Amino acid sequence: MPLLHIENLSVSFETASGAFLAVDSVDFDVDAGERLAIVGESGSGKSVAMLAVMGLLPPTATVTADRLEFAGRDLRGLSPRARREVIGGDVAMIFQEPMSSLNPCFTVGFQIKEALAAHTDLDRKGRQERAVELMRQVGIPEPERRLTAFPHQLSGGMSQRVMIAMATACRPKLLIADEPTTALDVTIQAQILDLLVELQKDHDMALILITHDMGVVAETAQRVVVQYAGQQVERQDVFGLFEAPHHPYTAALLDALPDRASGNRLPAISGVVPGQGDRPQGCLFNPRCRFADETCRKVVPPRQPPELGEALCHYPLHREEKAA
Known part of the structure; x- marks a missing residue:
């Protein structure tokens, strides 16, 4: 049985001009100890889908799913109290922009120990010792002193490490990392990714990595879900995806990698992800796809x-090779 099972997940938002479908019929499983990447441009519904799993969407959102289960437990019917026992304990999330995710009014030590107080039976001394252990585990020097620091006193990389410490404080079975290297310089990005994979292996937890960076996917993931305009357009293991992408959007993302490009300019995907008012008929990718024909423009694929x-x-790519 998969640790997380999602079947036909959709999320819509009520707006002044009507309902906007941000996530459209997404399906995937995550097994214990597995690393799954969800990749796509901004606006493809990656974060919204995972926030729906966490139960953190605003009241304007409508979430529907045929199945939404964690460790065999149906997340759709949980009471707020029962959900709080799961979320933050067995399921944790690292949010984008650590500088804005941490509360500026409290020390980082208080924020880490707050999670421990909510989800463990540790006393005050035990929470302090665990917080120091977590800070040391994520590579923060002088952990006892850093626990008394406020978020504004830490660098972006240090703040991201604090967020990882908070998320892993209760030894979750599933960790969702939403663009964990956003706004960090290249060297710090590599350190954060290495840290996440190391913690995932050490604790045998499942990791869902939300990203738009195919290089990050290649380095960290075992399986990949590709999303576009809220739809899941492809799902493969990472080796198969890089060797033989089947959706033109996936192929275009891979073609934009510097080590795959030929010539002096990187290939680019023209246009933008469609929003509420400009969603095309047929295949949502057809205005940007170089293979699109009249069938693509009129018929849902x-x-x-x-x-x-x-x-x-x-017209999936490499279909002749698979048939052979």
Whole structure:
């Protein structure tokens, strides 16, 4: 049984001009100890889907799913109290922009120990010792002194490490990392990714990594879900995805990697992800796809079989190779 099972998850938001479908019929499983990447441009519904799992969307959001289960437990029908026992304990999330995710009014030590007080039976001394252990575990020097620091006294990289310490404080079974290297310089990005993978392996927890960086996917993930305009357009293991992408959008993302580019300019995907008022008929990617024809522009594409990456496409790439 998978640790997290999502089937036909959709999220819509009520706006002044009507309902906006931000996540459209997403399906995937995550096994214990597995590293899964969700990749796509901004606006593809990656973060919204995971916030729906966490139960952190605003009242304007409507979440529907045929199944939404964690460790065999149905998350859809949980009371707020029961959900709080799961979220923050067994399931934790590292949010984007650590400088804005940490509360500026409290020390980082208070914020780490607050999670421990909510989800463990540790006394005050035990929470202090555990907080020091966590700070040391994520590579923060002088952990006892740093626990008394306020967020504004820490660098971006240090703040991200504090967020990781908070998220892993209760030894979660599933950790969701939402763009954990955003706004960090390249050397710090590599350190944070290495730290996440190290913690994932040490604690045998599942890791969902939300990113738009295919280089990060190649270095950290075992399986990949590709999203576009709220839809899941492809799902493969990382080696198969990089070797033979089946959806044109996935192929275009990979073609933009510097080590794959030929010539003096990187290839780019023209246009932008469609929003509420400009969603095209047929395939949502068709205005930006170099393979699109009249069928793509008028008919909603079918879901291809697993051997073709479950691509949401009329004409999946490399289909002849798979058939052979």
